[in-house]
Amino acid sequence: MxxxxxxxxxxxxxxVNEPYFRRTEEKFCHLFSEFLSPHDIERELMKTEISNLGLYGYGIKGFMLSMIETALQITNGQISTDGIGKILTLGKALLNEPxxxxxxxxxxxxxxxxxxxxxxxxxxxxxxxxxxxxxxxxxxxxxxxxxxxxxxxxxxxxxxxxxxxxxxxxxxxxxxxxxxxxxxxxxxxxxxxxxxxxxxxxxxxxxxxxxxxxxxxxxxxxxxxxxxx
The missing domain is CATH 3.40.50.1000 (HAD superfamily/HAD-like)
Structure with a gap:
């Protein structure tokens, strides 16, 4: 060449990058496991991420917004401010990974x-x-x-x-x-x-x-x- x-x-x-995202996804699925199975939550999050790529692009901030949107969907809009706060905490932790x-x-x-x-x-x-x-x-x-x-x-x-x-x-x-x-x-x-x-x-x-x-x-x-x- x-x-x-x-x-x-x-x-x-x-x-290393993707393992950090996978670990965050697992924590997100656990947060809302009373509403859907982890597998179904993961599937809904992926659908939301893909649909948002044109708006947010790639990266952690867009991922955080997609987690919030997915949580709103699977809870039928009943997510608490505490729940949103926990998602933001997950996103900030992802931004601070070594x-x-x-x-x-x-x-x-x-x-x-x-x-x-x-x-x-x-x-x-x-x-x-x-x-x-x-x-x-x-x-x-x-x-x-x-x-x-x-x-x-x-x-x-x-x-x-x-x-x-x-x-x-x-x-x-x-x-x-x-x-x-x-x-x-x-x-x-x-x-x-x-x-x-x-x-x-x-x-x-x-x-x-x-x-x-x-x-x-x-x-x-x-x-x-x-x-x-």
Missing amino acids: NVKVIAFDADDTLW IELLEGVEEVLQAVHGKYRLVVATKGDLLDQERKLKKSNLTQYFHHIEVMSEKDDASYLKLLKHLDIQPHELLMVGNSLKSDVIPVLNIGGHAIHVPYHITWAHEMVENQVEHENFKSVTHIKEILSYLLL
């Missing part, structure tokens, strides 16, 4: 830093993602931080224009086939999939990816074997 820029996804590629780097991440960044331009390409709430990056102590490795409202073909083309590179000069590394791999391949870039053991249902795709610019590894350190160092 004759690439100039390596872009890394953030959540569940550089650091940043736990995934194994091998800093080793990889040290190996490629100075040899390629490194970029964070992530989606979510701008303030929250900036907070995570600052707490991660990884900012010194990155040339640019791009927080996207959605990871689609158009967003990656906009990133290419900003970086002043051609599609084949971009390598995207991430845990989501839907967000980190398929759009990049669509525009002519390279992508390496680093699966994480938990994936949000909205990020799952059924079809296998077959493309000459696509690689899949089991550990982030394996990407080094595909690079000129």
Whole structure:
């Protein structure tokens, strides 16, 4: 791969994220278990989250609002102010979770830093993602931080224009086939999939990816074997 820029996804590629959301969902389901089964509450929350993506985008704040809306629905509007307060407490705790780097991440960044331009390409709430990056102590490795409202073909083309590179000069590394791999391949870039053991249902795709610019590894350190160092 004759690439100039390596872009890394953030959540569940550089650091732990989805397990914190899953744990918060479990606590939310427990709060309102007198109204519905945990499975049904989880299903209703997912439906609400998906329907709200166009309004709130990705991130914890939108998740908090979706929890409140779901609670209103499953309680038929009878949720108490105490119940809303408990949801806000869950959301604030999620915002304050520690940043736990995934194994091998800093080793990889040290190996490629100075040899390629490194970029964070992530989606979510701008303030929250900036907070995570600052707490991660990884900012010194990155040339640019791009927080996207959605990871689609158009967003990656906009990133290419900003970086002043051609599609084949971009390598995207991430845990989501839907967000980190398929759009990049669509525009002519390279992508390496680093699966994480938990994936949000909205990020799952059924079809296998077959493309000459696509690689899949089991550990982030394996990407080094595909690079000129």
